[in-house]
Amino acid sequence: MYVFYNNKGIGDVLLIPLKSIDHAKFTYETYNDVVKIIDNETKEVIGYNLFQASSYFSTLENGKLKLDEQLLEELQGIFKKNDVEGTLDIDLSPKFIVGHVIDIAPHENADKLRVCQVDVGTEKLQIVCGAPNVDKDQKVVVAKIGAIMPSGLEIKPSNLRGVDSFGMICSQKELGLPNAPKEKGIYVLPQDTKTGKEFAV
Known part of the structure; x- marks a missing residue:
């Protein structure tokens, strides 16, 4: 699984896609710098956007970043700081x-x-x-x-x-x-x- 960062293209936002959707019906919940994206039909969390992303990491490279155990642990800490409801529970086994x-x-x-x-x-x-x-x-x-x-x-x-x-x-x-x-x-x-x-x- 990958997350995506493109400071020049979309700004200082880390995109964390969890699921794909084939429609445009979704809602947002905002927790400080974290936005949770929810599918209106299934009520599943389909992803997160982390704003001001560079302020949370010592280095953050542009492009596609592999979500490994270390990065997941860092994100879980960031979500906790931002009082995000629910846990960031992601299956990291190879797909x-x-x-x-x-x-x-x-x-x-x-x-x-x-x-x-x-x-x-x-x-x-x-x-x-x-x-x-x-x-x-x-x-x-x-x-x-x-x-x-x-x-x-x-x-x-x-x-x-x-x-x-x-x-x-x-x-x-x-x-x-x-x-x-x-x-x-x-x-x-x-x-x-x-x-x-x-x-x-």
Whole structure:
């Protein structure tokens, strides 16, 4: 997970996105320098904006910043100072993982879809995939539930034509990689890539 800071572009504000939304209906709650953003429909917290951000950190670089344990602990302290209601409870486990396709089967209700069983190191996930080049024994990039794609799409459990799917096997384009091929298809990694390793997006 990442937070974002662009002092020249948007000012001295640290953006902390937690979830994506596909509509513009949200409300704000302000706690001194912290603004909590809430989805009107689900009442979920979808993110926070921390104003005067540079005053809280000794160094704060522009760009995309990985939210690790140390930064989360600092933010929790900042939120406490600003009397923010609720806790900043964030799952920091990697959401983009190297997976190993251990089994693949045709979808009963869709010719172009296949049902994949994917080992991601700590668990096995069932993922429905429509890529023409997906195959058994491939090493692939898996976006797990809760992952936020570069496009802003949040990966959620889904049901595709009657089959449950828990994640997405990604293409280079979906991962926002430079020089991604225009042809449809998942990103197949070298066979010696370690299953369960985090994939940096």
